[in-house]
Amino acid sequence: MTTVVPHAVDGARLRGRLDELAAVGDTGDGGVCRLALTEADGAGRDLVVTWMRDLGLRVDIDGIGNVIGTWPADATGPAVMTGSHIDTVRTGGRFDGNYGVLAGLEVIETVIESGFVPARPLAVGFFTNEEGARFAPDMLGSLVYVGGLPLEEALDTVAIDGAVLGDELERIGYRGPLPCPASPPAAFVELHVEQGPILEAECITIGAVTSVQGILWFELTIVGQSNHAGTTPMRLRRDPALAAAEIAVTARSIARDLGGDQVATVGRIDLHPNLVNVIPARATLTVDLRNTDPVELARAERMLFDAVERIAAAESVTIEHRTLARFEPVVFDETVIGLVVDAAERRNLPVRRLPSGAGHDAQMLARVCPSAMIFVPSVGGVSHNPTEFTDADDLQAGADVLLDVMLRLADGPIDRPTDGGVHQ
Amino acid sequence: MTTVVPHAVDGARLRGRLDELAAVGDTGDGGVCRLALTEADGAGRDLVVTWMRDLGLRVDIDGIGNVIGTWPADATGPAVMTGSHIDTVRTGGRFDGNYGVLAGLEVIETVIESGFVPARPLAVGFFTNEEGARFAPDMLGSLVYVGGLPLEEALDTVAIDGAVLGDELERIGYRGPLPCPASPPAAFVELHVEQGPILEAECITIGAVTSVQGILWFELTIVGQSNHAGTTPMRLRRDPALAAAEIAVTARSIARDLGGDQVATVGRIDLHPNLVNVIPARATLTVDLRNTDPVELARAERMLFDAVERIAAAESVTIEHRTLARFEPVVFDETVIGLVVDAAERRNLPVRRLPSGAGHDAQMLARVCPSAMIFVPSVGGVSHNPTEFTDADDLQAGADVLLDVMLRLADGPIDRPTDGGVHQ
Structure with missing residues (x-):
């Protein structure tokens, strides 16, 4: 086994997993319906957890059902984390959230295959009920993860269909033993489709996300x-x-x-x-x-x-x-934003800084560790819709930039925030 | 048995039947939910049919589920008919429609008890799906009754819940053998709560309805x-x-x-x-x-x-x-309107002519026979609501006027319309 720092992920393998996950809750029109903590969400979770275990990751599940896969499995220190969510709105697309989770998995698989072992552990997670389409508020899992909402209060949340969140977690088998809030990762970077029209309209491949509305x-x-x-x-x-x-x-x-x-x-x-x-x-x-x-x-x-x-x-x-x-609007960490811009420029990918119009789990993680996001274009700016689409080249480019940024974070010094860890 | 022309209905008996019918589909807040051709509507129909049979009426059910009770049971000529509907909206009151049907039943029971036998038969009916809350259009049963919509087309109507009208009629046992359109009655007069605020605001007991919006x-x-x-x-x-x-x-x-x-x-x-x-x-x-x-x-x-x-x-x-x-707006028969005004005045009841803001089965019957309506006040003008209410005195007054008008129509000459029977 060589130990060269890996340069590119396997885009075909990533797209294969995206297809396989999209088949769970397939709405037959190109879209996906896996509302948080429904049977379909449970089946999607099982599939991703199987992939994590097959790669030899340690799979940790916390009290609100957030799932974090860490490599190496016996790692103890704070990891460089990526991730997103796999729940969808009722008329969801196949990339929103899922792309960030499966690209994170792909990055870790690529690193494992390369034989290269970075200084810090790597982790990929998916957070419960990011969409807020079944339970309010949205980004609930990551909010609980960072201590922004007490676990017991979150478990009592009632769905639009009358179900109680804690009961639904039990039912699908995802009420885990790990405590909330969790101990913060070393850094967090989330890869996501833009869900808006700006990158495509300006022929830009990589968005370095500066803030969230x-x-x-x-x-x-x-x-x-x-x-x-x-x-x-x-x-x-x-x-x-x-x-x-x-x-x-x-x-x-x-x-x-x-x-x-x-x-x-x-x-x-x-x-x-x-x-x-x-x-x-x-x-x-x-x-x-x-x-x-x-x-x-x-x-x-x-x-x-x-x-x-x-x-x-x-x-x-x-x-x-x-x-x-x-x-409140959230401003991301300038160091991590800079790593995204730098990685894109080294790969000669057109890049621009932009704010996010949508809420994302990264805005919660930004409260406890240096965080930022990478966007890739959404065709027509369409999201929360069965016709949501991102080109294969853009999927590859975003995952490659994620690979670079995670490895830089895993080996380089990370500036901890000086204001007690809270980035607003 | 005496043979004096009866002067007043038994208001307590009428209110007792209103209470009993309101218990079917009782929503627990004073209201009633018997959407057309549901189980609840079927149970309501069974109750009224039982009362009709107990009085010795001949009960005829036609192909669209309209139910007509005729007295004497062996009568053959055109009857003087009254009636309305017993289906309700989802948040219906207990008087809308039901009052007209049960007051008609009360009028016939009063005449039977008096021993007086008028020249023409008397009939009371209830028409299918007057409200239009489950199937469109509203007043569907009376429309089919007068030949305004072919029976087969009406049976294919699809409900807001996806059910087919003909199937629902079969299911609750009210797809009857009599043909549609029916042979026209001699005259039709419908008693109904105003469902609007005018009579109460002007301290008027009886509305002689001149037209329908x-x-x-x-x-x-x-x-x-x-x-x-x-x-x-x-x-x-x-x-x-x-x-x-x-x-x-x-x-x-x-x-x-x-x-x-x-x-x-x-x-x-x-x-x-x-x-x-x-x-x-x-x-x-x-x-x-x-x-x-x-x-x-x-x-x-x-x-x-x-x-x-x-x-x-x-x-x-x-x-x-x-x-x-x-x-289209409908204008009622001037002779029948005049009988309503005259009956109210003879009883010293405050009366005024007014148009109807709501649609009623009488507007369909007006296409084939001289027709009009009697209104009594609705407290606060409230209808299609659990708090719909009409005072006992007004219920009595309206039914007494109905008694007078039906007996006048049953014994007097009736001017047939000269325009082929169609009143628009």
Whole structure:
């Protein structure tokens, strides 16, 4: 066995594993549905754990179901970690999350095969419920991993289908013995598809992610007066559906008025009883607000709730809200960002720095260790959709850059943050 | 047995039957859920049929599941008919429809007990799927009864839950042998709660219903581009939820701009996949437009679809629509309306003429025989709601007026319509 520092991963092997994992929860239209902690998620986890064990990694499972594979198996010191998630939204693509996990596995397999043994151990993990499509908040597993949410509280989380998170973990066999929060890794770097249109539009292969947008998720419940659609004069109506519609239109106008990075989405509306000839009694909707600028994000939140108050008064309905997620914008570690840029440039890959529009597990890890992310292009910027796609060359390029960055981190000095380990 | 013309129904007996029927499908909050042709509707039907048989009526069931009880059982000529429906919306009240059926039964029991035998037979019926909450269109049973929709086409109707109407009729045992269309009754008068606020607000006990609003129901399906809520810039969005919200806001503004009797309701919105962090791929919503003036109603329809076209272009989504119901405004028979006014005045009950804001089976019967309706007040104008309520005195008054009108129609001359039997 040679001991040359490995230069490239096996892209075909990586794509083979992506195909095999995408077959679990295959929706038949190119997409995948493995909502967190469902049977399908359990089957996907089993497959990845089998691959980890086949490579001789030590597989650790913690109390919230995060799974970390470490090499060498008998390593004790802090590892250079990569990873992401394998849960999906209901209409998920095959790359979101899965690519980061399986590229990490591929990097470790490549290093093992090379015979090269870096100074620090290497690890690859997948975190529970990153998407937040079944349990709120999103990035729940990595949040618990870094101590941002007590384990017991997280286990009590109720799914949109009424299931309790702790019960679901037990059911699929992923309530592990390791404690949360975990001891921090030496560094964390996450590889992910961009899920946005910027890299493709600018013909850039590698994104060195500098920061993550702040995220606010609200669930608003509107109560009015259910009544007959034919006999109730317009002036006497207290219509929750109308109020919900006005809030959705307002969310769009807030994003338009603020401009910049501000985005706003109403992705869920539920009316009750939801019948053609009945003014609903109740409407529930969600509003998702994101911005890289915390000041502008706070402004968007104020604008939303000013409008909610006006709309409630005008239609004589009551509107209550729950905050489902609140994550401040996160700035990544400049050293790790620099390693990503440097690795791409050495490989003559077009690279640019950019913020992430989506939330990622790396933003949680950034609280406890130097962290950053690598993006590769998403065709058409499409994600959370069966047609999500990234070219084979880009998949290879991203995994090669991940290989370089992990080996640099595993052998080089790592600057620990000086502010107690918390990067916001 | 005396043979005096009866003067009053037994209000306590009527209320007892209302209570007993409301126990079938009781939702525990004062309301009732007996969606058309469900198990609960079948149980409700069985109860009313048992009462009809106990009174010695001849019970006829036709091919669409309409049930008519006729007295005397061996009568052959056209009957003076009353009736309504016993199906409810999902969050139905206990009076809507049920009151008209059970008051009709009470009128016939009162006449039987009196020993008085009018010249024409009396009949009370309940028609299938009046509400349209499970199958579209509403008033389906009475529409088929008068020949407005072929039986075979009606049997193929698919429910919102995917069930086929004909199968559901078989399943609950109400696919009867009598042909549709039926031979027309001599006259039809329907007693119903107002379901609106006018009678109560004006301290009027009896409404003599002159006409029924025209009804338009549309289902709009909007297809856009599902995508990630964080990474998709606002300018690139094709968001069906936003388009649905704009249509709901537009429907309200159409009603406000047209004024008069125009009402507009968006009662149903379904997003897919309906998740907080995903721009939906698809939205489906319904729009319910009603007006007593056919010219204004046509104008509302044009305004709606002009706006739909603008909204689709602005958001780059496609919007298709299906017409779920289209009923022109209906004018009732002046002779029968006059009998209602006269009966109320003879009893010193405050009475006024008014149009109906809701659709009713009587508007279908008006196509084939002289028809009208009697309204009693709804407290707060509330209907299609568990808190729907009508005072015992008003229940008694309405049933007494129904008794008078049916006996006048059964013994007096009836002017047949001269336009081939079709009243629009």
